[in-house]
Amino acid sequence: MEKTLAKKSFPQWVKALDSWTVYVPRKDDEGRWDFVRADGQETALDISQTTLPPKKILFPQREVFLEFRKTQAGNLETTEIKEVLPEVHPTVVIGARPCEARAAWLLDKVFGGEFQDIYYWKRREPTTLVGLACTPPPSDNCFCPSVEGSPHSEEGLDVLLTDLGDRYYVKSMTAKGEALISAAPKLFSEPSAEDQKRVKAAHAESEKQIKRQVKDARGISEKLKGMFDSPFWDEEAMSCLRCGICTYLCPSCHCFDINDEIETSSPLRGQRVRTWDTCQFPDFTMHSSGHNPRPDKASRLRQRLLHKFQYFVQVYGQIMCVGCGRCITLCPVGIDIIKVLDKVRQDGD
Amino acid sequence: MAEEFEPRIVAFLCKWCSSAGADLAGVSRMEYPPNIVPIQVMCSGSVSPLYIFSAFNKGADGVLVSGCHPGDCHYIKGNYYARRRLNLVNKLLEYVGLEPQRFRMSWVSAAEGTKYTQVIKDFVKDLKPLGPQTKLRRNA
Amino acid sequence: METSVYTPQLAKIIQTKDEVVGPRAIKTFRTQFVNGGRLDFRCGQCAMLSVFGKGESMISISSSPLVKDYLQFSILRTGRVTAALHDMEAGDTIGIRGPYGNGFPIEEWRGKNLVFIGGGIGLAPLWSVVQTALLRKREFGALSLIYGARTSKDIVFKDELEELKDKMPVHLSIDVAEPDWKDFVGFVPTNVLDKKPSPTNTIAITCGPPIMIKFVIKNLKDLKFEDEQIYTTVENKMKCGIGKCGRCNIGFHYVCKDGPVYSWAELKKLPQEY
Amino acid sequence: MAKIDELKEEARKVLRDGTVKYIIGYGNGTNGWPAAPIFVKKPEDVDRFIWDPTCVHNLVRFLIDEKRRKARQKQPDKRPVGIFVKGCDSRAIVVLLQEKFIERSDVYILGVSCEKAGVVDAAKLSKKLAGKMPKRVELDDQNRFVVTTESGKIEAAADELLAERCRECPANFPVIYDVLSGEKVKRTPDKPYGSLEKIESLSAEERWTFWKAQLDKCIRCYACRSACPMCYCDECVVDSINLAVTADTTADEKAQRIRWVQRSAESSENFVYHLVRAMHLAGRCIDCGECERVCPLDIPLRFLNKKLEKEAKELFGYDVGFDASLPALISCFRDEDPQDFIR
Numbered sequence A: 001m002e003k004t005l006a007k008k009s010f011p012q013w014v015k016a017l018d019s020w021t022v023y024v025p026r027k028d029d030e031g032r033w034d035f036v037r038a039d040g041q042e043t044a045l046d047i048s049q050t051t052l053p054p055k056k057i058l059f060p061q062r063e064v065f066l067e068f069r070k071t072q073a074g075n076l077e078t079t080e081i082k083e084v085l086p087e088v089h090p091t092v093v094i095g096a097r098p099c100e101a102r103a104a105w106l107l108d109k110v111f112g113g114e115f116q117d118i119y120y121w122k123r124r125e126p127t128t129l130v131g132l133a134c135t136p137p138p139s140d141n142c143f144c145p146s147v148e149g150s151p152h153s154e155e156g157l158d159v160l161l162t163d164l165g166d167r168y169y170v171k172s173m174t175a176k177g178e179a180l181i182s183a184a185p186k187l188f189s190e191p192s193a194e195d196q197k198r199v200k201a202a203h204a205e206s207e208k209q210i211k212r213q214v215k216d217a218r219g220i221s222e223k224l225k226g227m228f229d230s231p232f233w234d235e236e237a238m239s240c241l242r243c244g245i246c247t248y249l250c251p252s253c254h255c256f257d258i259n260d261e262i263e264t265s266s267p268l269r270g271q272r273v274r275t276w277d278t279c280q281f282p283d284f285t286m287h288s289s290g291h292n293p294r295p296d297k298a299s300r301l302r303q304r305l306l307h308k309f310q311y312f313v314q315v316y317g318q319i320m321c322v323g324c325g326r327c328i329t330l331c332p333v334g335i336d337i338i339k340v341l342d343k344v345r346q347d348g349d
Numbered sequence B: 001m002a003e004e005f006e007p008r009i010v011a012f013l014c015k016w017c018s019s020a021g022a023d024l025a026g027v028s029r030m031e032y033p034p035n036i037v038p039i040q041v042m043c044s045g046s047v048s049p050l051y052i053f054s055a056f057n058k059g060a061d062g063v064l065v066s067g068c069h070p071g072d073c074h075y076i077k078g079n080y081y082a083r084r085r086l087n088l089v090n091k092l093l094e095y096v097g098l099e100p101q102r103f104r105m106s107w108v109s110a111a112e113g114t115k116y117t118q119v120i121k122d123f124v125k126d127l128k129p130l131g132p133q134t135k136l137r138r139n140a
Numbered sequence C: 001m002e003t004s005v006y007t008p009q010l011a012k013i014i015q016t017k018d019e020v021v022g023p024r025a026i027k028t029f030r031t032q033f034v035n036g037g038r039l040d041f042r043c044g045q046c047a048m049l050s051v052f053g054k055g056e057s058m059i060s061i062s063s064s065p066l067v068k069d070y071l072q073f074s075i076l077r078t079g080r081v082t083a084a085l086h087d088m089e090a091g092d093t094i095g096i097r098g099p100y101g102n103g104f105p106i107e108e109w110r111g112k113n114l115v116f117i118g119g120g121i122g123l124a125p126l127w128s129v130v131q132t133a134l135l136r137k138r139e140f141g142a143l144s145l146i147y148g149a150r151t152s153k154d155i156v157f158k159d160e161l162e163e164l165k166d167k168m169p170v171h172l173s174i175d176v177a178e179p180d181w182k183d184f185v186g187f188v189p190t191n192v193l194d195k196k197p198s199p200t201n202t203i204a205i206t207c208g209p210p211i212m213i214k215f216v217i218k219n220l221k222d223l224k225f226e227d228e229q230i231y232t233t234v235e236n237k238m239k240c241g242i243g244k245c246g247r248c249n250i251g252f253h254y255v256c257k258d259g260p261v262y263s264w265a266e267l268k269k270l271p272q273e274y
Numbered sequence D: 001m002a003k004i005d006e007l008k009e010e011a012r013k014v015l016r017d018g019t020v021k022y023i024i025g026y027g028n029g030t031n032g033w034p035a036a037p038i039f040v041k042k043p044e045d046v047d048r049f050i051w052d053p054t055c056v057h058n059l060v061r062f063l064i065d066e067k068r069r070k071a072r073q074k075q076p077d078k079r080p081v082g083i084f085v086k087g088c089d090s091r092a093i094v095v096l097l098q099e100k101f102i103e104r105s106d107v108y109i110l111g112v113s114c115e116k117a118g119v120v121d122a123a124k125l126s127k128k129l130a131g132k133m134p135k136r137v138e139l140d141d142q143n144r145f146v147v148t149t150e151s152g153k154i155e156a157a158a159d160e161l162l163a164e165r166c167r168e169c170p171a172n173f174p175v176i177y178d179v180l181s182g183e184k185v186k187r188t189p190d191k192p193y194g195s196l197e198k199i200e201s202l203s204a205e206e207r208w209t210f211w212k213a214q215l216d217k218c219i220r221c222y223a224c225r226s227a228c229p230m231c232y233c234d235e236c237v238v239d240s241i242n243l244a245v246t247a248d249t250t251a252d253e254k255a256q257r258i259r260w261v262q263r264s265a266e267s268s269e270n271f272v273y274h275l276v277r278a279m280h281l282a283g284r285c286i287d288c289g290e291c292e293r294v295c296p297l298d299i300p301l302r303f304l305n306k307k308l309e310k311e312a313k314e315l316f317g318y319d320v321g322f323d324a325s326l327p328a329l330i331s332c333f334r335d336e337d338p339q340d341f342i343r
Helices: A007-016 A098-111 A118-124 A175-181 A193-208 A217-224 A232-236 A297-316 A337-347 B018-027 B049-057 B078-096 B113-130 C080-086 C120-135 C158-164 C188-195 C210-222 C264-269 D005-016 D043-048 D061-072 D087-098 D122-128 D194-200 D204-216 D223-227 D251-255 D267-280 D290-294 D302-316
Strands: A002-006 A021-027 A033-037 A062-073 A076-083 A091-096 A127-132 A159-163 A167-172 A256-264 A269-276 B009-014 B036-041 B062-067 B103-107 C009-020 C026-033 C046-051 C055-060 C071-076 C093-100 C113-119 C143-149 C170-174 C202-207 C230-233 C261-263 D023-028 D035-040 D081-085 D107-112 D136-139 D144-149 D152-157 D179-181
Touching (some): A002 A007, A007 A167, A098 A118, A159 A193, A167 A175, A217 A297, A217 A337, A256 C055, A297 A337, B009 B113, B018 B113, B049 B062, B049 B078, B049 D267, B078 B103, B078 D267, C046 C071, C055 C080, C071 C120, C080 D251, C113 C210, C120 C143, C170 C188, C188 C210, D005 D081, D005 D107, D023 D043, D061 D081, D081 D087, D087 D107, D194 D302, D290 D302
Parallel strands (some): A021 A091, A127 A159, B009 B036, B009 B062, C113 C143, D023 D081, D081 D107
Antiparallel strands (some): A021 A033, C009 C093, C046 C055, C046 C093, D023 D035, D136 D144
16 A cells, blocks of 8 residues: 655654554754653654664563562472563554665564564564664665665565655555554545656655665675685774674664573572673673673674674575664774675685 | 551671670560561671671561670671661661661660660651562562 | 563472482482472473572483473583582472574484483483383384493483383493493493494484584494484583573584584584684 | 874885795775775785875784684794784783783884874764765874765864764873884873763762663673774683683583573673673773674763773772883782772
8 A cells, every 4th residue: 555644744643553652763962862761752753873872672671571570488488480562552663774674684583483572573573663664874884775675675565655845655564554544544645647757756765875886795604605714804894892782773783691580599589580691792792601602892793794694594584684884884993894894705715 | 547558678797796695685685676576696787788788678668787886796896887788778768868867876785774675766757657678579 | 461582480399319429429300380380391491490599500401301290301510500500409490491592303203213322411312202102112123332431430311211121221321330330341432333323214313522523423424324314412501591692602503503413414514603 | 193104114124034924904895984904915905005194993903813813723823923013902912912912023013103183983983974985084284173974075183073082092102112203292182081080970879870871781792892902812702602612621611601691681780791791801991992892772982991990090099001021911000009998
């Protein structure tokens, strides 16, 4: 279903979605974007570069798996566990970037398959992603076309909005998307032939405005297979500080840790909790004996790149990186995976 | 009578004097509120800021560190180090907005049973109006 | 109501046995599910044991799948969860979820001789397939076991090994000579060279510390064993057990899901990341 | 800011005659921020070094990695490592020397004085350029920053874009160096702790709401800890298992290790982490501002450490990073240390 929505009636549309929990991107006074609950002050959608991608809504940093307690009756001690499944209200994320929705589409593959991760799906199924095509690209480090995405890609999205100046061109790809439109049908009108021509032009133009690119990503993926032991990684990781920015802020990074967190120790009461984890920290792979298969930052930079550009391709057939540029922009020491990948392509030995 | 709020205080008592002062108060059957959870440490200088933050994290309404008067320290300098370090902890807690009455340091010698009970009484009196400590507390 | 793959079933420890005492303590546990839980598994598969309040730990199931009334785990005391398990006695409750891992491809080994080569706690994962092979003795060729530990006190399943001696040749070894030790003295890989198992129509399965596996495989190659005839298990840190938390990978393989059992032919192609 | 041409010659010389293993400095970054740390081993690569107001990183952090690398090698190369330092960075070296973490012979210091100005504040510049990235930033002779972006040049008074720490910098020239470029312009900031007043003037409740709102943003990516030259513990209070596990660490040691901070990024856990880190930096933090710069959520962490630096100065008259022979702040005392808070 394809419609158009006047920009000035965008706030009414958000208000009309009152049976959903609506998230919109908002800029705080330090100029940092983040997804926040809509509170009626939305005017129009801006091209936004949120620090934390919508991943924080689908795959939150903390998820309680189960609660455990020990109860003492006389000398009989019983252990009880109670599974805690999230009850998630139907949710809409407006203003997600097409690359972030593409990352959600990749996470669907990881958390689906033979072992379904019910905590992820309890949040993913009721969530509708409304994307805004990137005309122009939100960051100077965007490179989605190089990794089989585009500023107007539709994977993972339920609705794609394209800014045509005074109105949005609304394309809904799924039933979930159509439900949002039918929540306020009178705000939408049929697209004219002129609109359709302009939206194609806008999409074509948006691809030209992408400033950075990785040539032959699939070729690099092949070449990476033979580079496990190369000293290349030591030189590239020399300035790495081993922090977790590049992975925590990446829309497609999904590694996590599971820990028991104690509220009271006797009688024992606590929760088993999933939290984000990163391959950049040493205790991610450290054995109880102290042996660490990935002992230094070079092996961890190699893991981050191989996982995204080689392992994921071998297992799921897709490149895991969606080209949003966050890890490049926010790296404190300027490690730039585009530069690293180009070096792999040019002289990877 | 409404259930009156009883603050729970974690008290790090130096083994050589404050803890002995507490024993003296007990032996002399002095009355003082039962709100403190005493933790005996070898010296007030050995109380790490981490213990204090962790006590507040686990729900303490007040934290007391009680050591020997300057000059009485069994290890000569322990209480001088504590004085400097816990002064910084006090300033930092105040700076992030924790109610200043919640953290207290005192000198109580082994002979000052009465002073010990007075410190506890004052501390409980200060904490009662504040209600439970919810700021740094872990709400699992 | 669908339940999560991460939620363990509750189980009671019905029996514990101290295999090894001291700093490298090993204890064997037999567990039974409470309120009708069950877990069907294949030899060499593992289960994630939960000690609530401490965490989880991936342990291989050392009882045979043909034994239905209990699950047996032999655990080395090495960290937070395993130390908590060692402090438990019969009647305590733990959580078990699984089974995880690909397990030994025992059906493919029909009609072949099986040589089990274990080191220290490595005998635990092997024990499941040893017991199963014994219970289905007619389907396999000759069975034999080469097992070693640092000292005679570090040998696990001491009584069971005695019984095993009349069912198959058992070649024990300890690293350093001891007064009343009559069997082989030296490392397990050297014991393998000494016993010279013949590679014809034989599968060698080895588990133990990585350094031992490395040299056992080298020696087996010297004895003309083909890569496809050598199987081993790989140890990596695991948390989810179902190939999602991202930490246990060697190359694009997730050890918890695609492993931990590998033939040397497959493992050779993967990077040295274990 | 002083030029580094003579320093480059010096760098070429020491690399050519091998007295230095490699040199840590600033080169051109590609991620949109002009400067990025580089490591030069060969004399002909010395021309890659640049020096401009975007050289904000504190390179002393890499001396920690160097020490760890040497500890892992069987026959480590004992030659010193060259490093470009600003005034604040040099004070970080003094603290590492004070704590005997490195030897003076481990490091060959190329000092550059900031003279009249200092470095730009990344957050202020990004706000001024509305998110766009600067191509080049220079300081002209009227002490104004000239910022070149792809859509032309912008000028701004130094004061507007200068990093907070530079405005309050007690000594914007290296206090320790082997070679120095630029004069030592002594500048006494009128209010050395001026930036704290904004928070100190708030009431207790307002301060709490401020810090709770800020620390609730924290996602525990530990960039602040990773960037800090003073955070070099092998085993940190927040790590889930101890990192310093060796083959002979007993099971009991690992099992009885107390988990002081939970892994969840909950407000209570974030507070314990940041408060403990602030206390561990008391009298050691040289206010290089890296913790604040690298934080992806812009949490004003510098204010935590600056507060303790101010207390250390006012309560105990303790200056950080100027004298390597001084004992650490909390392992010394004076009889006249205040004790009014003890009752």
